[in-house]
Amino acid sequence: xxxxxxxxxxWRQELFAVGLDQFSFNNVGNPYHHSHIPFNSHxxxxxxxxxxxTVYGFSSDNIWGxxxxxxxxxxxxxxxxxxxxxxxxxxxxxxxxxxxEAHYSIQILRDLLNLEWVVVATHQDGSMDTDDLERQMxxxxxxxxxxxxxxxxxxxxxxxxxxxxxxxxxxxxxxxxLDAALFxxxxxxxxxxxxxxxxxxxxxxxxxxxxxxxxxxxxHKFFGFPSPAGLFITPRTNFEAFHAQFGQVHESxxxxxxxxxxxxxxxxxxxxxxxxxxxxxxxxKQAADARAMLDNAAYLLKEMVTHYGHLHPVRVNxxxxxIYFRKPSDAVVNRYNxxxxxxxxxxxxxxxxxxxxxxxxxxxILDRFLTDxxxxxx
Numbered sequence: 001x002x003x004x005x006x007x008x009x010x011w012r013q014e015l016f017a018v019g020l021d022q023f024s025f026n027n028v029g030n031p032y033h034h035s036h037i038p039f040n041s042h043x044x045x046x047x048x049x050x051x052x053x054t055v056y057g058f059s060s061d062n063i064w065g066x067x068x069x070x071x072x073x074x075x076x077x078x079x080x081x082x083x084x085x086x087x088x089x090x091x092x093x094x095x096x097x098x099x100x101e102a103h104y105s106i107q108i109l110r111d112l113l114n115l116e117w118v119v120v121a122t123h124q125d126g127s128m129d130t131d132d133l134e135r136q137m138x139x140x141x142x143x144x145x146x147x148x149x150x151x152x153x154x155x156x157x158x159x160x161x162x163x164x165x166x167x168x169x170x171x172x173x174x175x176x177x178l179d180a181a182l183f184x185x186x187x188x189x190x191x192x193x194x195x196x197x198x199x200x201x202x203x204x205x206x207x208x209x210x211x212x213x214x215x216x217x218x219x220h221k222f223f224g225f226p227s228p229a230g231l232f233i234t235p236r237t238n239f240e241a242f243h244a245q246f247g248q249v250h251e252s253x254x255x256x257x258x259x260x261x262x263x264x265x266x267x268x269x270x271x272x273x274x275x276x277x278x279x280x281x282x283x284x285k286q287a288a289d290a291r292a293m294l295d296n297a298a299y300l301l302k303e304m305v306t307h308y309g310h311l312h313p314v315r316v317n318x319x320x321x322x323i324y325f326r327k328p329s330d331a332v333v334n335r336y337n338x339x340x341x342x343x344x345x346x347x348x349x350x351x352x353x354x355x356x357x358x359x360x361x362x363x364x365i366l367d368r369f370l371t372d373x374x375x376x377x378x
Contacts, residue, residue, distance in 0.1 A: 001360040002224050005285070011276045015269075025268035029259040031066050032236075036255060045271035051278040053233050055188045056215060057197030059208070065233035066261060067219070067271040071181040072105040074216030074230035077262055079109050079146065081214060081234065081242045082175030086144040088245045090173050095140050097133060098148035101126040101158060103179055106148055115146065125316040126158030134168040144173035149212070151196065152183030155341050155354055157320030159183070159195070162211050178215040181230075182356075183319065185222025189287035190294065192319045198235070213238055219270075223277050223286070224359065229270045289359040297321045297357040300366050308373055312345050324354035332372050 016022065020041065029035050031042040031049070045067055053063035068074045079096070086094040096115040098106050099122045110117050118140060121132040128149065137145050147169065149160040165176060178184070180196060187196055194200070196215070199208040219229035239260060247258040276282060297315060301323050304313035311325040327333065327340050327350070338353040345352065355361075355369070 001358070002289075004224060004226065007281075008273075008276050012273060015272050020272055021269050027066075027266040027268040027271060028264055029255055029257050030261065031271075032064060033257050036257075039268070041268040041272035041275075044275040048271065048275045048278040049231070049233060052217075052231055053198075055283075056184075056233060057194075057199055058233065058235065059199060062235045062237060063233065064236040064239035065231065066266070067274060068216075068230040068232050069263070069267065069270075070228045071103075071179070071216055071218035071221075071230040072109070073263070074218075074232040075103075075105060075148075075177070075179055076109050076112070077232050078177035078214040078216055078234070079106075079113055079115070079148070080262060081238065082146045082177055083113055083115065084242055084245050085238070086146060086173055086175055088241075090144050092143055094144040094146040094173075094175070096146045096148065097136060099126075099128050099150070099153075099160075101153040101156065102148055102150045103154050103181065106179065122158070126153045126156035127316075128160040128165065130161060130164040130168050133165065137168065137172060144175075145169065147174060147176050149176060149178050151178055151180035151187070152320065152322075155322075155339070155343075155352075156314075156316050156324055157183075157322030157354075158316050159319055162195070166211055175214075176212040178212050180215055181218040182221040182321075184215060184217035184231075185219075186286065186290035186293060186321075187319060189283065189290040190319075195319065210235070219274055219277070222289075222359070223274075225270075225274055225277065227270060227273075229267075229274060293321050293357055293359055293361075294318070296361060296363060296366060297323060299363060300355065300357060300370075303366070303370050304373075307370065311373075321357045322354055323357070324352050327351040327353045328373055329375075331375075332369075335372065336369060 025039045026037050027040050028037055031045040035042055049065040050063055054060055095118050096110050097118045097120050099120045101122055118136045120136060121129040123129055149162055149165055151159055199210055202209045214234035217231040219225040243260045246260055301313055301315045313323050313325040315323050340351055340353045342349055343352045
């Protein structure tokens with residue numbers, strides 16, 4: 001709910017002045033390939049993907065991606081790419097592995113892509129149990145594994161272990177996609193930045209080791225972009241292997257290229273506008289927002305534990321800006337638009353709510369919320 005800075009709206013005016021959003025621009029096709037559609041914002045799109053790819057630890061010479069319509073759209077491309085690559089490598093349709101804590105859109109995409117879901121158990125904090133992942137993959141050893149790791153589960157804010165998952169995928173035909181919708185926006189600007197690095201040096205050889213295959217991040221969550229949009233980023237080498245298979249089922253002579261994207265016509269306004277959020281000054285602002293957000297989440301937890309311990313407030317890890325607790329009065333739930341869900345607390349099923357501490361949630365707002373928690377309202 002934080003309004004973007006004045007500079008963002010000035011950038012919008014600059015784009016408008018050269019015709020963007022005045023007549024039909026179209027980002028159809030691959031932003032890394034020459035487009036024969038004259039009015040597009042591919043240069044902005046390519047550059048912002050390169051900038052964010054570097055933030056996520058991709059090698060600067062091995063990045064591909066595009067700006068999607070939403071985080072779900074980004075997840076869809078990741079799962080489709082994973083399914084295509086694994087099927088082409090093995091001749092067998094993969095099974096998809098994720099937990100009940102993953103975002104509900106993954107269930108929709110599983111159905112859309114006709115993939116058989118293997119449910120992976122979770123630890124108490126909501127993160128993926130990698131030992132159970134290993135057991136499940138052993139039980140389905142004839143199938144390649146398409147694994148979705150959630151970096152910040154929807155309700156609890158749990159973070160699946162990328163390295164823990166990768167250790168279980170060793171010597172298996174697999175593809176690991178990260179759904180980092182909210183957390184992926186702010187973690188790169190914190191002391192936890194390395195949690196999302198795509199590559200890390202091998203301790204023995206010093207060579208770079210890939211940790212995952214693709215990542216999806218929402219633009220309208222942490223960044224506060226005033227329209228749903230998403231980042232999808234993968235290594236260029238992944239895309240090239242996928243593109244070779246994609247071209248066998250999609251040959252578009254009409255646009256003089258095989259686009260490599262599921263969607264054909266794509267919004268050209270969003271990439272040009274979101275380019276603003278990839279600047280050095282925007283990254284500085286995002287770092288300040290991230291620090292304040294996590295500090296305020298720690299403050300809220302401390303105050304709730306001190307004054308409302310009966311609600312059993314929980315913050316499952318220091319990366320998270322989410323506090324969940326036993327459901328308060330309906331008046332508080334409605335006033336603050338709190339999402340609710342049944343969870344097990346102290347061995348008992350109970351209705352719970354959570355607070356997601358976003359950049360606009362100042363200590364003043366949190367103090368008002370804490371005061372309202374103490375009121376006896378029905």
